[in-house]
Amino acid sequence: xxxxxxxxxxxxxxxxxxxxxxxxxxxxxxxxxxxxxxxxxxxxxxxxxxxxxxxxxxxxxxxxxxxxxxxxxxxxxxxxxxxxxxxxxxxxxxxxxxxxxxxxxxxxxxxxxxxxxxxxxxxxxxxxxxxxxxxxxxxxxxxxxxxxxxxxxxxxxxxxxxxxxxxxxxxxxxxxxxxxxxxxxxxxxxxxxxxxxxxxxxxxxxxxxxxxxxxxxxxxxxxxxxxxxxxxxxxxxxxxxxxxxxxxxxxxxxxxxxxxxxxxxxxxxxxxxxxxxxxxxxxxxxxxxxxxxxxxxxxxxxxxxxxxxxxxxxxxxxxxxxxxxxxxxxxxxxxxxxxxxxxxxxxxxxxxxx
Amino acid sequence: xxxxxxxxxxxxxxxxxxxxxxxxxxxxxxxxxxxxxxxxxxxxxxxxxxxxxxxxxxxxxxxxxxxxxxxxxxxxxxxxxxxxxxxxxxxxxxxxxxxxxxxxxxxxxxxxxxxxxxxxxxxxxxxxxxxxxxxxxxxxxxxxxxxxxxxxxxxxxxxxxxxxxxx
Numbered sequence: 182x183x184x185x186x187x188x189x190x191x192x193x194x195x196x197x198x199x200x201x202x203x204x205x206x207x208x209x210x211x212x213x214x215x216x217x218x219x220x221x222x223x224x225x226x227x228x229x230x231x232x233x234x235x236x237x238x239x240x241x242x243x244x245x246x247x248x249x250x251x252x253x254x255x256x257x258x259x260x261x262x263x264x265x266x267x268x269x270x271x272x273x274x275x276x277x278x279x280x281x282x283x284x285x286x287x288x289x290x291x292x293x294x295x296x297x298x299x300x301x302x303x304x305x306x307x308x309x310x311x312x313x314x315x316x317x318x319x320x321x322x323x324x325x326x327x328x329x330x331x332x333x334x335x336x337x338x339x340x341x342x343x344x345x346x347x348x349x350x351x352x353x354x355x356x357x358x359x360x361x362x363x364x365x366x367x368x369x370x371x372x373x374x375x376x377x378x379x380x381x382x383x384x385x386x387x388x389x390x391x392x393x394x395x396x397x398x399x400x401x402x403x404x405x406x407x408x409x410x411x412x413x414x415x416x417x418x419x420x421x422x423x424x425x426x427x428x429x430x431x432x433x434x435x436x437x438x439x440x441x442x443x444x445x446x447x448x449x450x451x452x453x454x455x456x457x458x459x460x461x462x463x464x465x466x467x468x469x470x471x472x473x474x475x476x477x478x479x480x481x482x483x484x485x486x487x488x489x490x491x492x493x494x495x496x497x498x499x500x501x502x503x504x505x506x507x508x509x510x511x512x513x514x515x516x517x518x519x520x521x522x523x524x525x526x527x528x529x530x531x532x533x534x535x
Numbered sequence: 536x537x538x539x540x541x542x543x544x545x546x547x548x549x550x551x552x553x554x555x556x557x558x559x560x561x562x563x564x565x566x567x568x569x570x571x572x573x574x575x576x577x578x579x580x581x582x583x584x585x586x587x588x589x590x591x592x593x594x595x596x597x598x599x600x601x602x603x604x605x606x607x608x609x610x611x612x613x614x615x616x617x618x619x620x621x622x623x624x625x626x627x628x629x630x631x632x633x634x635x636x637x638x639x640x641x642x643x644x645x646x647x648x649x650x651x652x653x654x655x656x657x658x659x660x661x662x663x664x665x666x667x668x669x670x671x672x673x674x675x676x677x678x679x680x681x682x683x684x685x686x687x688x689x690x691x692x693x694x695x696x697x698x699x700x701x702x
Contacts, residue, residue, distance in 0.1 A: 191640060199547075199550060200554075202549075203546075205564055212572050220576070
């Protein structure tokens with residue numbers, strides 16, 4: 182008898198070892214419920230902890246020098262009953278290498294009761310009245326007046342005031358992603374890099390685009406559709422791309438939200454979190470309007486990170502396609518955000534979700 | 536495909552596959568259980584893949600290959616077997632024991648065993664095996680030919696005594 186026949190027979194002979202799978206199904210279901218509940222808890226703790234770390238640590242250092250207690254209680258749970266009023270936060274992403282314009286602008290609205298939150302991306306090319314600087318693309322507000330002017334500009338446009346905010350430095354995020362060993366992301370559309378490429382002959386790294394035009398003889402890095410593991414530089418390069426994508430900045434903002442989600446998942450592991458701690462100060466710059474960090478963390482600790490929904494601020498492209506402008510839906514959106522009715526608004530305007 | 540439909544259709548087959556991989560129903564149940572918990576948790580992603588069945592088979596295969604070597608699996612598997620000298624000296628005696636083959640299958644490196652199960656039990660093509668093992672087709676063939684060579688050296692076929700057939 183041939184050896185492969187003998188192997189085949191050996192497997193077939195042991196088929197009666199296989200138990201009935203139906204009891205296993207119930208075990209799997211009940212174990213999954215347990216894991217899911219635990220994971221949800223870990224993740225919300227992770228989100229809170231990340232926030233606490235981002236916000237509390239710098240303050241704690243300040244307090245230490247004043248001789249006050251380092252961190253009130255052991256965590257957000259001890260800070261007292263959390264207020265559940267709606268909150269608005271502003272997240273700006275800046276590229277540490279370029280002269281500082283805000284590349285990504287994200288408004289976070291946390292609903293009354295803090296069970297649900299909305300992440301609203303704002304097109305960086307939205308033309309708005311920047312106080313003191315007339316009509317500009319909104320991303321210029323950061324260059325002209327930093328976080329404060331950007332927040333003021335958005336407040337003027339939407340009537341929404343921000344309780345707190347943070348400026349995220351992309352270089353710093355790349356370091357964080359690298360420190361946690363990369364992230365798992367699902368690329369949802371083929372993305373061609375305008376920033377990283379390789380010389381076709383020598384295979385040496387070379388920028389694939391110069392002044393917005395492809396450089397001949399250079400093969401750009403391409404991120405194909407599918408779930409994959411990204412090293413820090415890949416993740417950052419992927420979320421930096423916008424101009425080469427069909428949906429432009431909208432797509433880019435969606436990718437950025439995906440990265441932040443993937444990062445929160447990674448930071449659920451305390452080991453990863455510990456690795457990241459030393460990098461935080463270089464990656465983030467918190468703006469708190471004088472609010473107490475601990476209070477803020479306590480307020481946010483009910484928010485389930487899996488219940489954060491993406492939206493984009495409504496806008497229309499300008500005639501020359503050089504940017505976008507506000508449109509009628511912008512006003513109804515702003516009103517909904519002010520009145521804590523984004524859920525109803527999103528149901529009525531499904532085009533702006535993702 | 537919903538998760539429940541998938542489980543109803545595929546769980547028994549997955550368990551069968553796991554038994555053939557591990558050679559032991561208890562370890563197989565643990566392996567399937569752990570894998571299916573992960574499948575259920577990330578069902579959206581699994582369902583979005585081109586073929587959920589292949590995706591899950593790959594997860595299960597990875598879980599098997601990654602089981603700690605020399606850990607409880609080894610002990611369980613070895614305990615489940617009759618005590619055996621590491622090398623089979625007496626071929627005549629070996630020929631009598633037809634489970635000699637099963638024992639030596641249990642001693643193969645895991646990727647080799649997985650490749651054998653996929654080809655000779657699941658009936659997959661080399662391309663499909665390569666996908667499940669996440670390696671090149673050439674690597675699959677190398678795994679299989681090495682595994683068969685090991686078996687050919689140590690296991691004397693029960694019926695014929697000729698040992699030199701091509702793989």
